[in-house]
Amino acid sequence: MVSIAFTGGGTGGHIYPGLAVASELKKIPGGGNFRLFWIGSSSGMDRSIVEEAGIEFFGIPSGKLRRYFSLKTVVDIFKVAAGFFAARKILKKQKACLLFSKGGFVSVPPCAAAASLKIPVFTHESDFSPGLATRINTRFVPRTGGRIFTAYEDTANFFPKAVHDRITVCGNPVRGGFKNADAAKGRAFLGVKDDARILLVLGGSQGAREINELVRAALPELTKIYTVVHQIGPNQAWDIGPSEKYKPFAYIKEEMPDIMAAAELVMGRSGAGIWEWAVCGKPMLLIPLSGSGTRGDQVENARYFEKKAAAQTLSGENVNPQALVNAVKTLAHDSEKRENMAAASMMIGKLNAAEIIARSIAQRASIAEKTDES
Numbered sequence: 001m002v003s004i005a006f007t008g009g010g011t012g013g014h015i016y017p018g019l020a021v022a023s024e025l026k027k028i029p030g031g032g033n034f035r036l037f038w039i040g041s042s043s044g045m046d047r048s049i050v051e052e053a054g055i056e057f058f059g060i061p062s063g064k065l066r067r068y069f070s071l072k073t074v075v076d077i078f079k080v081a082a083g084f085f086a087a088r089k090i091l092k093k094q095k096a097c098l099l100f101s102k103g104g105f106v107s108v109p110p111c112a113a114a115a116s117l118k119i120p121v122f123t124h125e126s127d128f129s130p131g132l133a134t135r136i137n138t139r140f141v142p143r144t145g146g147r148i149f150t151a152y153e154d155t156a157n158f159f160p161k162a163v164h165d166r167i168t169v170c171g172n173p174v175r176g177g178f179k180n181a182d183a184a185k186g187r188a189f190l191g192v193k194d195d196a197r198i199l200l201v202l203g204g205s206q207g208a209r210e211i212n213e214l215v216r217a218a219l220p221e222l223t224k225i226y227t228v229v230h231q232i233g234p235n236q237a238w239d240i241g242p243s244e245k246y247k248p249f250a251y252i253k254e255e256m257p258d259i260m261a262a263a264e265l266v267m268g269r270s271g272a273g274i275w276e277w278a279v280c281g282k283p284m285l286l287i288p289l290s291g292s293g294t295r296g297d298q299v300e301n302a303r304y305f306e307k308k309a310a311a312q313t314l315s316g317e318n319v320n321p322q323a324l325v326n327a328v329k330t331l332a333h334d335s336e337k338r339e340n341m342a343a344a345s346m347m348i349g350k351l352n353a354a355e356i357i358a359r360s361i362a363q364r365a366s367i368a369e370k371t372d373e374s
Contacts, residue, residue, distance in 0.1 A: 001033055001034070001035050002033060002034055002035065002097050002365050002366075003034075003035045003036075003037065003094050003095050003096045003097060004025070004034050004035070004036050004037075004096065004097065004098050004099075004100065004361060004365055005036075005037055005038070005039055005090075005091060005094065005096040005098070005099045005100070005110070005114070005119075006018050006021075006022060006036065006037070006038045006039070006055070006099075006100050006101075006102070007038065007039045007040065007087075007099060007100070007101050007102070007106065007107045007110040007111070008040070008101055008102030008103050008104050008106065008107045009040040009041050009044065009045075009046035009062075009102075009104050009106045009107070010041065010044065010046070010104040010105060010106060011045075011104065011271075012045075012049070012273070013126060013271045013272035013273055014102050014103050014104035014107075014126075014272075015040075015045075015046060015049050015050065015102065016049075016175055016273075017102055017124065017126060017172055017173035017174070017272060017353075017354075018038075018100065018102035018173070019049075019050070019053045019055070019175065020173035020174055020175045020176065020353075020354040021100060021102075021124075021173050021354050021357045021358050021361070022036050022053070022055060023053075023175070023176055023354070024173075024176075024354040024355050024357075024358035024359075025358045025361060025362060027358075028358060028359065028362045030362070030366070031362065034362070034365060036055050036056075037055065037056040037057070037058060037094055037096075038050045038055050038056065038057045038058070039058050039059075039060060039087055039090055039091075039106075039110045040057060040058075040059060040060070040106055041059060041060070041062040041106045042059030042060055042061060042062070043059075043062075046059075046106070047059060058090045058094075060082075060083040060086040060087050060090070060106070060109060060110070061079045061080075061082040061083045061086060062079060062080070062083050062105060062106040062109070064076050064105050080108065080109055081109075083106070083108075083109030083110075084109040084112050084113050085113075086109070087109045087110040087112075087113040087114075088113035088116060088117065091110070091113055091114055091117055091119060092117060096114070096119055097119065097120075097364075097365055098119060098120045098122060098146075098361060098364055098365055099111065099114040099119055099120070099121050099122070100122045100123070100124075100357070100361055101121065101122070101123040101124070101137050102123075102124055102126075103123070103124070103125065103126065103131060103133050103134050103137075104133055105132075105133050107123075107133055107137060108133050108136050108137060111123070111136075111137040111140050112136075112140065114140065114144065115140035115143055115144050118144060119144060120144045120145050120146040120364060121137065121140045121141050121144045121146040122141075122146050122147050122148075122149070122357070122360070122361060122364075123137045123138065123141065123146070123147075123148055123149070124148075124149040124150070124151075124170075124172075124173070124353075124357060125148070125149070125150050125151065125155060126151050126172050126271070126272035126275075127151070127152075127155075127271075127272065127297040127298075127300065127301055128151075128152045128154065128155060128297060128300035128301050128303075128304055129155065129158050129295075129296075129297055129300055130150075130155065130158050130159070131295065131297065132295075138159060138160075138163060141163060141166055142162065142163055142166065146166070147166050147167075147168060147360060148163060148166050148167045148168070149167075149168050149169075149170050149353070149356070149357050149360075150167060150168070150169050150170070151169075151170070151171050151172040151272075151275065151353070152169070152304060153169050155169075156169070168356065168360070170351055170353040170356040170357060171275065171348075171349070171351030171352075171353040172272055172275035172353050173353045173354035173357060174275055174276050174279045174349070174353070174354065175257070175276070176354075177254070177256075177257040178257045178260065178276050178279045178280055179279055180257075181257035181258050181260060181261035181280060182258050182261060183258065183261040183262040184262075185255075185258040186255065186257075186258035186259040186260070186261050186262030186263075187262045189255050189258060189259065190227070190229060190247055190259065190262070192227050192262075196227045197225060197226050197227065197264050197332070198226060198227050198228075198229055198259075198262050198263045198264055198265075199222060199225075199226035199227070199228050199229070199263065199264065199265050199266075199267060199328065200229045200259060200260060200263035200265070200266045200267070201215055201228060201229065201230040201231065201266075201267045201268060202231050202266065202267070202268035202269070202273065203231065203232070203233055203268055203269055208233065208268070208269055208287075208289070209236065210287070210319070211267075211268060211269070211287055212230075212232055212233070212236055212238070214287070214319070214320070214321055214324050215228065215230055216240060217321035218321040218322075218324045218325045218328075219240070219246060221325040221329075222324075222325065222328060223243075223245035223246055225328070225329065225332045226245075226264070226265070226328070226332070227244075227245050227246070227247065228245065228246050228247070229247045229249070229259060229263070230246070230247065230248045230249070231248075231249050231250075231251060231252050232248050232249065232250060233250065233251070234250045234251050236250075256276075257276075257280070260276065260277065260280045260282065261280055263282060264283075264332075264338070265282070265283050265284075265285060265328070265331055265332070265338070266282045266283070266284055266285070267284070267285040267286075267287070267328075268286070268287065269286070269287060269288060269289055269298055270286045270287075270288040270289075270298040270299075270301040270302035270305065270311075270313075271289075271297075271298055271301070274286070274301065274305060274311075275348075275349060275353075277345065277349075278305075278310065278345045278346065278348045278349030279346075279349035280345075280346075280349070281342045281343070281345050281346035281349065282342060282345055283310070283311070283312075283331060283337075283338045283341035283342050283345065284305060284310060284311035284312070284341070284345065285311070285312050285313075285314065285327055285328065285331065286302040286305065286306070286311045286312070286313045286314070287313075287314050287315070287319060288301065288302040288313065288315060290315060290316075299315065302315070305345075305348070308344050308347075308348055309340065309341060309344040310341055310344040310345035310347075310348055311341070311345075312327060312331065312341075314327060
């Protein structure tokens with residue numbers, strides 16, 4: 001049996017796409033011969049999500065990669081080093097023939113460890129421009145005979161020309177449940193009528209304080225049109241209780257695909273999760289994370305979806321309750337525009353990234369298996 005390692009974490013955007021690839025691997029003929037395991041952060045949400053998916057999890061120390069100096073950087077350097085040696089030990093003991101990285105700072109030590117063991121590194125970048133972790137991990141791809149997968153066509157321009165022949169544009173991996181979502185089940189879970197118009201508000205797996213505050217201020221106007229289903233985040237303080245037209249959740253898990261299928265409009269950040277919205281063919285109202293605390297990746301993602309006519313974006317001075325209400329009302333009263341946005345959204349989401357990546361991994365793993373047998 002061939003062992004294939006996965007790594008990535010910190011947020012759902014770095015975990016769920018990897019799990020989508022793992023799921024596709026199991027469906028491939030001969031996939032039953034692959035043993036999958038995951039290397040992630042020993043603290044945080046990584047372990048619970050991965051183990052719930054039925055994949056063995058190994059935790060390692062992880063330090064945050066910063067583009068600026070901080071006293072915490074010194075401590076994190078030691079954590080990264082410890083993570084490297086821990087990951088190297090795991091990869092060697094588990095006899096991994098390949099490592100697939102979904103990014104996040106926790107993925108750097110395993111990718112470096114894999115390269116030191118001459119294990120092929122496959123990596124996927126979800127955003128329009130690669131993050132620091134992906135930029136570092138990419139260095140290990142040529143020397144190990146690995147591959148780089150990107151969600152967007154133009155992302156290749158951010159990488160050195162020396163690795164362009166190793167890049168495959170494939171979109172973002174999305175969990176299979178979104179492709180077969182059932183709107184009726186979503187409505188039943190929410191306890192709403194068949195004719196209820198639903199606005200789904202998402203701030204990512206951890207929630208988004210800015211979006212929560214906007215919804216709080218705009219809620220009286222939003223609920224005149226929509227039943228607002230709001231994922232507020234597990235650690236977000238909230239003093240507005242549920243009602244017939246407002247349904248807050250700390251976190252939505254397996255019900256998310258069906259709820260999204262039932263939604264008329266989806267609003268939120270513009271991280272990797274928006275590809276799940278695209279697979280469901282949803283019109284989007286995007287409020288990208290921006291400012292000094294971000295590298296601008298969400299702004300770039302939002303710009304791409306807006307350029308493709310699948311989304312409308314609120315940014316800068318337009319991120320205020322009145323602008324939000326105006327945008328929602330405009331879309332709510334223009335069914336033709338929503339239908340056009342939905343069609344554009346579905347066009348973006350038609351790529352089956354999980355299958356494309358899984359087949360590439362399986363092909364390389366099969367070569368390793370034949371080499372071991374000989």
